[in-house]
Amino acid sequence: MGKKNQTSVTEFVLLGLSQDPQTQVLLFFLFLVLYLLTVLGNLLMVVLIHIDSRLHKPMYFFLRNLSFADLCFSTTTVPQVLVHFLAKKKIISFAGCSIQIVVLLLTGCTECALLAVMSYDRYVAVCKPLHYSTIMTHQVCFQLAAGSWASGAFVSLVDTTFTLRLPYQGSNVINHFFCEPPALLKLATADTYSTEMAIFAMGVVILLAPVSLILVSYWNIISTVIQMHSGEGRLKVFSTCGSHLIVVGLFYGSAIFAYMRPNSKLMSERDKVISVFYTAVTPMLNPIIYSLRNKDVKGAFRRVTEK
Incomplete structure (x- = not known):
């Protein structure tokens, strides 16, 4: 049967x-534990930062945005994955798949930008402490956060538009556990080169550029810390930077591997x-690494529980 006579796909099998x-x-139990920890950790951060005035600082403002993005990002995929672990037919409608891609890219790309913004905030705090309050004003923080969400929306719009404009006819079996552009492109019944190039270009904007800014920021932070006279202070900052960079490496490394390499027809x-x-x-590690180990957050949690 020719491609013109084939019916467009209305649902996918994962x-x-x-x-x-x-x-x-x-x-199922592993993902359930990860998801519960993700929801509890990030929801706790959003609530604590909102109700405790001592946490109304630029760093925690960005952390609240990150926690909200993580909540949405994880909720977009994990609940569906949990249902499919127990279901005989792992089916998702074309509309459901499209919505999942849009929200996944929006929140995931926003997180990429927010992590870069947070690294810049820490750079200013450590390397230019006397100018911190004049640089990281309320207006600047709002603009940086809004810019992060806007960049996430832009990349999501571009990637989704290029991916969903392709025809999907015939096979509807996705060798993956959720919908995302690289997996969906393997089923397209037309040339995907322009879409792959668009996704690669967006990857440069939202993956390579932020991770470069993060590495430069932490390099300057470490260079400044080395000059500190306090050995305890150096150890604390090195420990914090190390844990941050591990999470950044996991997130950006896996995303770059998925979105910035030649598309193969086999996953x-x-x-x-x-x-x-x-x-x-x-999304589960972020609140632990960035927030829950922080003494200010621990103090806020203690004050809330003692009320």
Whole structure:
């Protein structure tokens, strides 16, 4: 049957992470724990920063935005994945798949920008402490946060438009556990070169540029800290920077691997495992690494629980 006579796809079948029933049950509980920790950790951060006036500072303003983005980002995929672990037919409608891609890219790309903004905030705090209050004003913080969400919306619009404009006819089986452009392109029944180039270009804007800014910021922070006389202060900053860079490496590294390499018609099991890091693991780690280890946040939590 010719391509012109084929019916456009109205739903997709997701193969998931495993076809083995026992493995699916184990994965269900693993993802459930990750998701519960993600929701509890990020929701706690949003609430604490909102109600405690001592946390009304630029750093925590950005952290609240990051926690909200993580909540939306994880909720876009993980609940559906949990249902599919227990379902016989792992089906998602074309509309549902489209919405998932839009929200996933919006919140994920916003997080990329926010992490870069947060690294700049820490750079100013450590390297230019006397000018911090004049540089990181309320207006500047709002503009940086709004710019992060706007950049996420722009990249989401471009990637989604280029991906969904392609015809999808015939096969509707996605070898993945959620909908995202690289997995969907493998089913397109037209040339995907222009779409791949558009996604690559957006990757440069929202992945390579922010991670470069983060690395430059932390390099300057570390260079400044080395000159400190306090050994305890150096150790504390190195510990904080190290943990931040580990999470940044996991998030950006896995996302760059997924979105900034030549598109292959076959998705390996390794590709799906790598996707787990930026969809389920880093949204759970972010509140722990960036917030819950912080003495100000611990103090806010203690004050709230003692009321």
